[in-house]
Amino acid sequence: MSSRVKWEPKYELGIEEIDNQHKKWIEILNTFIEAREKGKEREVLKNVLQEIVDYTKYHFETEEKHMEENKYEYLESHKKKHKSLVNQVAEIVESVNINEARAIASLEVLLKNWVLKHILTYDKIYGEYLKYKGNS
Ligand SMILES: [Fe+2]
Numbered sequence: 001m002s003s004r005v006k007w008e009p010k011y012e013l014g015i016e017e018i019d020n021q022h023k024k025w026i027e028i029l030n031t032f033i034e035a036r037e038k039g040k041e042r043e044v045l046k047n048v049l050q051e052i053v054d055y056t057k058y059h060f061e062t063e064e065k066h067m068e069e070n071k072y073e074y075l076e077s078h079k080k081k082h083k084s085l086v087n088q089v090a091e092i093v094e095s096v097n098i099n100e101a102r103a104i105a106s107l108e109v110l111l112k113n114w115v116l117k118h119i120l121t122y123d124k125i126y127g128e129y130l131k132y133k134g135n136s
Helices: 016-037 042-069 075-097 100-135
Strands: none
Touching: 016 042, 016 100, 042 075, 042 100, 075 100
């Protein structure tokens, strides 16, 4: 059974730039999951892994910039949440040389659970904030 992630409308914030990046992020995550499931060579796996780590950082930057421009009052606490994921990822990436298979598996679980939950709760709140702001 494939553990790919499916994009669902519930992830939509109504902010085109961020929604598109979330879709792209899920796409890269799926490439990573597939590469792992198919037992691709470690070189391929490491490249996709690097790609998702880089894209996550890039995406967080975009989101934070967007929030800053819209004077989001919870920007600081949102930034802290992003930072906490980046730190957790860095910690796992550091352990790659100790136990590669385990590091890769825990990274997949972490990214999948953390990011999807983050979108559904904290990013959604930002989407609501913008809608409210636009209407007031
Ligand atoms: Fe976020």
